[in-house]
Amino acid sequence: MLKLSNVTKRFGSLVAVNDLSLEVEKGQIYGIAGPNGAGKSTIYNLITGFYSYEGKIEFEGKPINGLRPYQIVKRGISRTFQIPQTFPSLSVEDSIDIGNRFGNTAAYSRKRVDEVIDFVNLNRERKHKTGTLDLLGKKKLMIGAALATRPKMLMLDEPMAGSNAHEIKALMELIRRINQELGITIIIIEHFMKVLTELTETLLIIETGTEICCGHPAEVTNDPAVIECYLGREDDQG
């Protein structure tokens, strides 16, 4: 469904993404992990049209190189950001309606707002200003606004960051339902390995923009190169 072929992104002399190729199959949950600064968020910024790059990115068999972010959304790719971003003075329902209007305009329907608010379970807060939401509420809102664009693929950037065990459980459940009930393909960047091994079918580990290993999470987490660069050797842990 999504195919990156030999994608490279340079910021001056820094190579943030280095000749990366990957393929995400329709319907799957695909995980990306790696140390801080590995280039994970940059991959999202390339796919969603924020930066130019070398190489080729295709979605549903068609190249999306050079498209602007709003055009990428209309193709059916939506994302959330690493740091929760909301419009603090807007209500939950109006914020979700912005996503709704940003998506495929021909298919716009106000009903979509109610469906999304139900789906992410923000009914009680729908009239509240988004600035008053707690962290879990803000995350559900961000995911809701992304869903309101009617994506075929949703890309989540460290959705669990800063969350406690209860919030992680709620978000994992929500991500599973998005995948299973709505049939949306998901890419998730995450540092919590347990979340990735439980949720994903394919896991890519990168370091300094370069693929270290890609495959089934159980194999990847046992790969010596991954243990060396990212998970740490057992004898390192004291």
Ligand SMILES: Nc1ncnc2c1ncn2[C@@H]1O[C@H](COP(=O)(O)OP(=O)(O)OP(=O)(O)O)[C@@H](O)[C@H]1O
């Ligand atoms: N707009 C930019 N200009 C210059 N350098 C950038 C820019 N965006 C990212 N970088 C650099 O590219 C590298 C990869 O950054 P990126 O944010 O993709 O890492 P990451 O894997 O998402 O890290 P983290 O786990 O901390 O979120 C880093 O060295 C970062 O400083």
Ligand SMILES: [Mg+2]
């Ligand atoms: Mg990042």
